[in-house]
Amino acid sequence: MTPHPAFAALLALPVLADPAAAVNPFFSEWKTPFGVPPFAEIREEHFLPAFREGIAQHDREVAAIAGSAEPATFANTIEALDASGQFLERVGAVFYNLTGAETNPKLQAVNREVAPLMAAHRDDVQLNDRLWQRVKAVWDAREAGRLDREQARLLERTYKGFVRAGAALTPEQKVRMRALNAELSKLGVEFGDRLLKATKAFRMVLDTPADLAGLPEGTRLAAAAAAEKAGLKGKWLFTLDAPSLWPFLENAENRELRKRMLTAYLERCNQGGDTDTNTIVSRVAALRAEKAQLLGYRTWADYGLEENMARTPAGVYGLLEQVWKPALAVAKRERADLQALMAKDLPGEALQPWDWRYYATKVKLAKYDLDEEALKPYFPLDRVREGAFYVAGRLYGITFTEKKDVPVYHPEVRAFEVKEKDGRHLGLLYVDYHPRPGKRGGAWMSAYRSPWVKDGRKVDPVVVNVCNFTRPAGDRPALLTDDEVRTLFHEFGHALNGLFYAGRYRGTAGTPRDFVELPSQVMENWAMEPEVLKVYARHYHTGEVIPADLVARLRRAGTYGQGFATTEYMAAALLDMDWHTLADTKPRDTAAFEKASLAKWGLIPEIPVRYRSPYFNHIMGGYAAGYYSYIWSAVLDSDAFQAFKEKGDLFDPATAAAFRGKILSRGGTEDPAVLFRDFRGRDPKVDPLLTKRGLAF
Known part of the structure; x- marks a missing residue:
């Protein structure tokens, strides 16, 4: 232009x-x-x-x-x-x-x-x-x-x-708007600083081998390496970083230590002092309500959802309730199974939140003969990444070549040039996969340079995937859990979306929050398909392809635990909506508000909400009144992947070309509902999601 x-x-x-x-x-x-x-x-x-x-x-x-x-x-x-x-x-x-x-x-x-x-x-x-x-x-x-x-x-x-x-707005209203934006900006930075400090401050140092009972070898090696790096050689260090926290809760036999770990996670930013965020959360909710009303909306959710696919709070609550009820019912059945197994170990003891993952691991082993640790040797990080590259290559014909001469911001970061099938340069992908003291938790994709057309020439994108995966330990490479495998594919899907955008303008690149997760979540579907596993899931030491019977057990267990997983997520999405449908600006007691919200929806006490208000970083940023987006997009991705299934070919060329051309490359150049209908030929249906998660009755 x-x-x-x-x-x-x-x-x-x-x-x-x-x-x-x-x-x-x-x-x-x-x-x-x-x-x-x-x-x-x-x-x-x-x-x-x-x-x-x-x-x-x-x-x-x-x-x-x-x-x-x-x-x-x-x-x-x-x-x-x-x-x-x-x-x-x-x-x-x-x-x-x-x-x-x-x-x-x-x-x-x-x-x-x-x-x-x-x-x-x-x-x-x-x-x-x-x-x-x-x-x-x-x-x-x-x-x-x-x-x-x-x-x-x-x-x-x-x-x-x-x-x-x-x-x-009027001049007087604009003055107030500036003040609101300034305070919200300041509070957002302060929240992030406090959360990072609180998360990285917790350390549980163990010096007795008996306390490690039940922990897999890889978890022990990683804890020993973390301790040595911290100057505590001969001990074991556990933190709130995901690769340390979740394996401990799933496997540690010491119940009191599990309680200590989970409590530390759940009580972050909620214990007073310079990392407490309760006042910030309450103040942000009030400021957002005032800002929305200044702009003529009843609540922040009404304002925030106007440009999303959901459009209104009623649209969000309508979808959430469709999924919440069956998910909660399944979670209650799962609870009964866990309580029955726990009764054999601890007669008379009631199941607690720090027991759930531990006994769920045991139930999965008993019911499906599936040991998560037996999977990990087949998921070395580099091979999983290559598996994601393979899927993209089969679908879209693109290639990835590592570039050692490209500057990186940390030695662990790697850079890959992405080319089209005909050899044309498409963009650059950075990958950054392990936790560090200066890295916030979670996983995300962002861009150092986004594509658009400048002076008649395309600006090539530079995108990055940032994650917090298990580190290498001892002589073992980084071995991923199946959840981490899905996360890698998920963030890679975001990267493809960023690489493929073909619009002319920067202002039409972004998509609504409840559509942006479609490109990422749809990629997860390929991760555990037997046809794909045969390509990348190979034992890190022997090179053996993952055994067919192990894949079969993995698929049989595929819907196990979805009651828990869906319910803990849904509770957070509902909590987010409850915060942002407030129509007044009075201060709230954060703990009391959260308790009332979860009680209203009937969350069972054995399942903590995925993100408690004091560390709910998503809704302090772009997901305010938008955390529901993952389940909304899950409806879209399940239905979109079904299009490939209906063809009988996971890599059907015509369907892949349509998905890239009608979804991935379009960004926000069209209403997302129109884009989905253009791809699928109809509006999305919720049934494929409920079936995939084992929630259909």
Whole structure:
């Protein structure tokens, strides 16, 4: 696209003559392979000057658009605005990726300073009345604009974005909106800092071999390696990182130690002091309610869901209740099985939350002859990753080649060039798979550079998968659990979505929160298919393909535990909705509110909610009134995968081409409901999901 001449002139302006510019990598062109960030040259002190310059540049670009003497058009207003802020976006992409995956106290300090600057800058753009009047003028003349579908979609999203940011408010209301955004930004950073500190602060050090009873060899080796790294050689160190926590709860015979571990996990940020977040959670809920009402909505959920597939809180609750009732019924049956088995060990004792995973592991072994530890030798990390690459290659013809010369932000990170079937460069994929002190928990995909069309040429994406998987231990490579295998495929699905986007604009790349998980969750379906397992699931030591009888047992046990898994997730989704359907701004006692919410839905006490309010990081960020999205997208992914099943070919070329062309490459260029109907030929059905999870009656 060609920007308006006045805007193009601003883009050509030299960077400010700051003395720091000579040594700050952000102030020069990156002459690295694929134009990736020169991580080794970037230091913490470079970010603040770069953010300030990025904001200044974007301010000048916006001023040129808003102050143009020419009548507002799609080209000189909407397209120009979409192309603005590229310097700032480059700085932010590096900074926010590092604060998630490799942070430190200096970066956290920068984040506390940058957050209010960025909040104010966003308001300066979206509450700019002259700019708003030009956007509105293009919107009002849209019928005569002769726009193609993607242009019309960008105009619609831009216009609605301004309205939803408060552009149409009165001057007095805009002042209040700025104050709300500033406080919310500050609280979000503080919440993240406290959660990371609380999570990394817990350490359970064991020095008696008897306390390790029941733990698999790999878990013991990993704990010993963690202890040695911490200067505690000869002992065993357990943390709240997923590869340490969950195997302990599933296998440790010492009930009191299981209780200690789970309690530490559940009580994070809930014990007073400088890591407590209860006041933050209550305040954020109140501020969001006020912000929504300032914009004319009853609740934050009404505001947040308007652009999602669900549309309304009633739409979300309607789906959740369809799944909650059968899931809870199955969970209660599972509880009875666990209690019966526990009675043999501890007569008269009641099942507790720290007992569930331990006895579920035993029941799975007894019922299905499936030992999770017997699976792990067949899931070495590198082979699982190659399995994901294989599936993508079969489906879409793309290839992955490791590039050792590409700069990385940590020695554990690996980079892969992605090419189309005909050899054309598609993008770059970083993978970062193990927990570290500076990495937040969970797993995610993000981008250092997103694809779009700049000056008529495609900008190639640079995406990253960040996870917290089991580390290598002793002479064993990193061996994954079946859950970790699915997570790797899940995040890889997000990466494919980021790599395949083929829209012309940055503003049409993103999808609604309850659609964005479709590309990731659908990939999980291939992970445990026997046809795929034969390719990548090979014993790390012998190279033996995973035995057919073990695969059969895995599939027979596939729906076991879905009552628990679905219920603990659903409880969190319902808790999120309850927080964000509050219609008043009075302070809440976080614990009391959470207890009442879970009681209302009938969550049984043996199953803790997946995320308690004080550490519910998803809803402090982009999943506010949106954590339901995983189950909404699960309906979509189950139905989408069924399209392949109906063809009798997991890699049916026509279906794969349709999924890439009609879903993965489209981003937000069309309403997601339209995209799904275009792919599937109809609206999604919930039945395939209930069947897949063993919840159908």
